[in-house]
Each structure stands twice: as C-alpha cells, then as structure tokens.
Amino acid sequence: MTMELDLAGKGIDKSLDAPLTRATSLYERLKADILSARLEPGRKLQLRFLTEHYDAGQTPLREALNRLASEELVIGKEQRGFYVKPISLEELSELNKTRCWVEGLALAESIANATAEWEEALLIAHHRLDRTPRSLSAERFEDNPLWEVHHRHFHETLIGNCASKPLIGFCRQLAERLYRYRALSIRKAFRVRKVGDEHALIFKAALEHKSQEAVELLQAHYRRTAEIIQADLAEQQPA
Numbered sequence: 061m062t063m064e065l066d067l068a069g070k071g072i073d074k075s076l077d078a079p080l081t082r083a084t085s086l087y088e089r090l091k092a093d094i095l096s097a098r099l100e101p102g103r104k105l106q107l108r109f110l111t112e113h114y115d116a117g118q119t120p121l122r123e124a125l126n127r128l129a130s131e132e133l134v135i136g137k138e139q140r141g142f143y144v145k146p147i148s149l150e151e152l153s154e155l156n157k158t159r160c161w162v163e164g165l166a167l168a169e170s171i172a173n174a175t176a177e178w179e180e181a182l183l184i185a186h187h188r189l190d191r192t193p194r195s196l197s198a199e200r201f202e203d204n205p206l207w208e209v210h211h212r213h214f215h216e217t218l219i220g221n222c223a224s225k226p227l228i229g230f231c232r233q234l235a236e237r238l239y240r241y242r243a244l245s246i247r248k249a250f251r252v253r254k255v256g257d258e259h260a261l262i263f264k265a266a267l268e269h270k271s272q273e274a275v276e277l278l279q280a281h282y283r284r285t286a287e288i289i290q291a292d293l294a295e296q297q298p299a
Contacts, residue, residue, distance in 0.1 A: 086116050087124040094133050094144055095236060097243040105134065105142040132237070149290055152241050156286040159234040160279040166219035166227050167278055171271045178221040179267060185210070185217040186263040190256060203246065214259065218266060218278070242285065245292035253288065255281075 090110075093099045110121050125142045128134040135143045170178065189210040196202040212235070219231055258281045265274035 083120045083123055086114060086120055087127055089114060090124050091128060091133065095240045095243065097240060099144050101144050102146040103144045105144065147241060147293065149293060152286060152289060155234055155238050156282055159238060160282050162227065163219055163231050164275040164279055166222040166231055167275050168271050169222035170219050171266055171269055171274060173221050173223055174269060182217050182266060185214040186259065189214045189259060241289045245289045
C-alpha cells in the first residue's frame, strides 16, 4: 500500500486514488479524441480497438463510455455497442442558438459585475490570444493547439464574472459539444475569416462596459461560426 503525507502530515493511501485517476484519465483522453474528431462522428467504438489503443481494461472503458453517453457525445446501442454520436445540422443549430442565449446572459452579468480584477484578467486573456498565431504555418493551415487553449480561456474569462457557477458550467458544456463541429470545418473557417478582428471588437465593447453591444457582437461571432460550419457540412453530405 502506497502512503504519502498531506499538508497536515497525515497519511494518505494513494492506492485508493489510483483506479479513479486512471478512469478519469481514460475518460478525458476519449473525450478529447471525440471532440477533436480524431474519433470521427458515427464511428463504432470497438472494445478491442479501444483496449489496445488506450491500453485500458474493458471495465474502465465501459465506465468512460457510459459517462460520455450521459454527455451526449457517445451513443450506446443495445447488443451493438457504442458509437461516436453522429453530427447533424439540426443539433448544430440548436446548440448554437442555446449558446447565444446563455452566453449572452452570462456576458451581460459579467459586465454588470465588472471589477478591476476581471478587466485585468480579460486584458491578459485577449493579449495572449491576439499574440498567438492561429496556424503554425504561414503557407498552409496547421492547427496551433496553444491558440485553442488561449481561445477557450478568453471566452471563459468574458463570462466568468457572472457570479453563477451553474451557468458557467452549462456554457462550458455547450462550448465543448460545439467544438466537435468546429474541428470538422476548421480549415475552411481559417481561409475565409478574420476571427481576430471579431475577438478584438468583443473585447473592446466588454472593457468599455457596453453590455448590449458586447452581447450582440458575441452572438454574431457564434452565428458566423455556425454558418461556416453549416455550409461546409452541407457540401460534405451526399445529395
């Protein structure tokens, strides 16, 4: 049994935490691969492939898959196993519409509760995002993972001052589910959009406490994303 000391000098049985840590790590790896479309929509998640690819047993794998099913990222079919949830234009529209509603409310509340600390955090978040190139290559699109980290942090900082953890949590869930759609159309969006200019306008309106303008700019930003994805997915689908 492995023992460590906590800050108070008491013994902690780390062996009890190990299975939970492994299960959580497996869930997070699967989720990341689904959201980034490395595990493509509609793919059957065969246990043999998963156990070999993720070096995991069937029991923790089933637990992770059931957890992902509860988040509507995976579908379990009786006697047929698990599948990555297929994409649909209807779901995209519903998710994006809901995100516009709830993040609009969260942003308005953040601005209403504005503090010097929040404004400083927003300034730093935007600066980091603005200084990070979207593509690692100037000649062709090559996804920059660091940009995505700063992008998510900027949007979370915008709404993070709304004083409602449940609202922030719901916004995060919507953002994650929509990220899967963004990942599928990211190359096309990069070619036709100056997303940095949109972020700059949202940031400026929020920092100047122009609540209505900031909300409208944020919602237009999300609608523009959805329009590009919808057009791209429509082209990919057979007539």
